[in-house]
Amino acid sequence: MGTLYEDLVDYGGEVFGKEHIETLRDCVQCGKCTGGCPSGRNTAFRTRKLMQMALVDLREEIFNAPELWFCSTCYTCYERCPKGVKVTDIIRTIRNLAAKEGHMSVPHRMIGVYVLKTGHAVPIGPDQMKLREAVGLDSQPPTTQKYKEQLEQVQTIFRTTGYDAMIDFDWDEMNLSGMKKGGKK
């Protein structure tokens, strides 16, 4: 484990290319990101502060800040940054590292459960099937929720990358482990 900056460049760099994440170093703390942020207008989330915290290696402070999860990834800061800092992708990379270290809320982990069970973050139920019929569509769309062998491909991806372990997924219960005890990790 290096500094947070080094880890961000290594981890995010694998997906976006290192130079994309290295733009973090170009931040001059002008605050244009915070100024246009719809979350900053309503919550304690401060984009400029987050960038600085990442640069000065305040790993635990960032990972433990609830505001880290109040970015809606709207990309306003990303487009407006006068220094070309790829802010939104840097925030997503910070979140990836935080999640790997166990900083992930139960509702967020549950989204993974729905996908592992149905292939969909928002699965269909009997009531919605009636809605489909009412507009002349087949009651169930031809997706992973309908075809088990297709769903198994998605499950294979989650097993391969370790997403199931990251959210503490119990394959026998098809739910988060310990959910019966109140869902706390």
Place this chain on the structure above:
Amino acid sequence: MTDETKEYAYFLGCITPNRYPGIEAATKKILKEFGIGTKEMVGASCCPAPGVFGSFDMHTWLPVAARNLTIAEELGLEIVVTCNGCYGSLQEADHLLKEHPKLREKTNAILGKFGREFKGTTKVNHSIVVLHDVIGLERLKEKITKPMDDVNVAVHYGCHFLKPREVRGHGSSEQPYILEDLMQATGAKTPEYKDKLMCCGAGGGNRTADSVQSLEWMRQKLVSAIEAGCDCMVHPCAFCHLQLDRGQTEMEQAYGVFFNFPILFATQFLGLAMGMSKEELGLDKQTTTMPEKLLK
């Protein structure tokens, strides 16, 4: 993209088929009106949600998105979507995998476990862009039988339709025009309003992380549209639809006020202007109701 393209692989995602099938019905009907077919993508999954799965583990997000892309590649068709989340996820994945050979190799090693391979032979399109650029405004105008001359539409783009610009390629994210053009083709007006470019509040796991504060963004957006004299809000995103429509019920629970400000996906609004009924567009089975002005 050529004018001869007569069929797209329709990537449904989650919310369009599983919560608001009226969006799916409206889009299929309108494309069909113009001779464009939509082929089902059998075995498609969640895109998966870019701000959510991209936030938790991009190394899982990418192969799941790539798997969806391979379904369209096998059909030999370009993709069309009705959700900005799906657009964001699939287009970004397609872009990254075409740009970075090492990443493609790593992703294909996973997809190879069940006999799939990303080849880079499809393209991800938004249905609204197909309407604007492929069908075109002139052909669209010919089909308008119920002009919306007296209707003020609050245009809402959502975020991932326009941004990041370097991937989307629709020009300025501060001065967008595609939805305005489409709405004006029906005769409707598109007044500027204070929070026009603001996010609906749902993305990035924000709705899941703290639904009440996420509703507060939406409340501010709706108030600013109402203050500008708008009659309804029209958008290109199934996820925004969930937040803006169903969110108004949740807002009533949180604040005790029910706005009932009508929310329509762009093809639903166009469907009304083309003489389709609210029932066939699924607009009779959502939270917000349609005023007479839109139904004539």
